[in-house]
Amino acid sequence: MPNTNEQIVYSRAIALQLRQQGFEIIRIEKNPFNPKYDCYVFRRSPWFDLALSSIITERQSKEE
Numbered sequence: 001m002p003n004t005n006e007q008i009v010y011s012r013a014i015a016l017q018l019r020q021q022g023f024e025i026i027r028i029e030k031n032p033f034n035p036k037y038d039c040y041v042f043r044r045s046p047w048f049d050l051a052l053s054s055i056i057t058e059r060q061s062k063e064e
Helices: 011-021 046-063
Strands: 008-009 024-032 037-041
Touching: 008 011, 008 046, 011 037, 011 046
Parallel strands: none
Antiparallel strands: 008 037, 024 037
16 A cells, blocks of 8 residues: 655755755655666655645746
8 A cells, every 4th residue: 555645756956956845855766667766755745745846837837
């Protein structure tokens, strides 16, 4: 059963942005979909969810 208190981030760039906003990586794991890359596990909170949503929205608007 997945831990709903944790969020896996597959993008190193997004993980870095979250770190710059003060969120700590609680562990780094091998990416199960592409093992030559890492994924980053963060502890979820309402503030984390808001920051992640904001980063994703910002990145999507830049792609358009």
